[in-house]
Amino acid sequence: MPRTVYVNGEYLPEGEARVSVFDRGFLMADGVYEVTSVLDGRLIDYPGHAVRLARSLAELDMANPIGAEELAAVFRELVRLNRIDQGMIYLQITRGNPGDRSFVFPDPETTPCTVVAFTQNVPDLADAPAAKTGFRVISIPDLRWDRVDIKTTQLLYPSMGKMMARKAGCDDSWFVRDGTVTEGTSNNAYIVKGNRIITRALGTDVLHGITRASVLRFATEAQFEIEERPFTVAEAQGADEAFSTAASIFVMPVVEIDGVAVGSGKPGPVAVRLREIYIEEMRRAAA
Numbered sequence: 091m092p093r094t095v096y097v098n099g100e101y102l103p104e105g106e107a108r109v110s111v112f113d114r115g116f117l118m119a120d121g122v123y124e125v126t127s128v129l130d131g132r133l134i135d136y137p138g139h140a141v142r143l144a145r146s147l148a149e150l151d152m153a154n155p156i157g158a159e160e161l162a163a164v165f166r167e168l169v170r171l172n173r174i175d176q177g178m179i180y181l182q183i184t185r186g187n188p189g190d191r192s193f194v195f196p197d198p199e200t201t202p203c204t205v206v207a208f209t210q211n212v213p214d215l216a217d218a219p220a221a222k223t224g225f226r227v228i229s230i231p232d233l234r235w236d237r238v239d240i241k242t243t244q245l246l247y248p249s250m251g252k253m254m255a256r257k258a259g260c261d262d263s264w265f266v267r268d269g270t271v272t273e274g275t276s277n278n279a280y281i282v283k284g285n286r287i288i289t290r291a292l293g294t295d296v297l298h299g300i301t302r303a304s305v306l307r308f309a310t311e312a313q314f315e316i317e318e319r320p321f322t323v324a325e326a327q328g329a330d331e332a333f334s335t336a337a338s339i340f341v342m343p344v345v346e347i348d349g350v351a352v353g354s355g356k357p358g359p360v361a362v363r364l365r366e367i368y369i370e371e372m373r374r375a376a377a
């Protein structure tokens with residue numbers, strides 16, 4: 091069954107959906123996106139994604155073409171039409187199609203944004219096999235621009251980072267800037283030392299993860315101490331545990347960094363517990 095996707099107000103079979111060759115998302119990566127996960131056919135952490143989307147758009151001087159409630163209705167309709175029980179919804183909003191290529195932003199009055207959304211079916215999202223073995227990561231220089239707090243579609247370097255990890259026989263890359271870890275290719279990065287969970291503070295050099303916010307809240311409730319500060323690869327290698335978070339992986343244990351086992355070299359108890367808590371709490375709050 092072909093997927094039904096959403097393009098500018100219409101629900102279309104994926105093979106019939108069209109975006110212009112002049113779309114600024116295509117020509118300039120002039121667009122923002124969000125990935126919202128789905129469990130039991132319901133949206134996970136949706137309000138956070140809606141707030142971050144509005145912020146990304148505002149930072150790029152783009153008008154928000156679709157309100158949070160209307161967008162939630164689109165997401166739910168896509169979940170229904172595509173019979174998604176577990177998976178993700180990808181949303182992209184670009185500065186639209188001005189009918190030609192130019193570095194100058196088009197007038198928003200005459201060039202409406204392009205809004206595209208589609209579902210991705212991931213039947214084992216909650217029960218991901220990778221969570222049982224954990225991610226092996228490599229560290230690579232963070233060559234991204236200085237505003238990665240804006241969730242833009244400029245994902246070439248993160249994509250290259252993923253491929254560098256693959257070539258090294260690993261699962262992901264952690265970016266290093268000025269000697270400390272910023273985040274993973276598409277996730278926030280953490281280490282655990284005793285009762286402390288350490289992750290970089292929010293700034294313009296990391297994405298303000300929606301999963302991060304929820305996981306830190308649950309961790310605080312579970313009596314863990316949170317330390318928001320940079321850490322080095324060496325500190326991570328010597329930590330008790332490490333993990334990554336994102337809407338696509340929830341809480342993913344990290345068991346090896348640059349060939350060095352972290353802790354026991356197996357998913358650690360803190361990461362495993364936080365993953366369980368996150369999934370349980372999110373299932374309860376899903377809407």
Ligand code: PDD
Pocket residue numbers: 125273274275276277278296297298299300301302335336337338
């Ligand atoms: N990525 N950091 C980066 C660079 C990311 O791309 C992501 C999400 C995160 C985690 O954010 P959140 O918890 O809100 O998903 C952190 C998505 C999942 C993606 O690009 O597929």
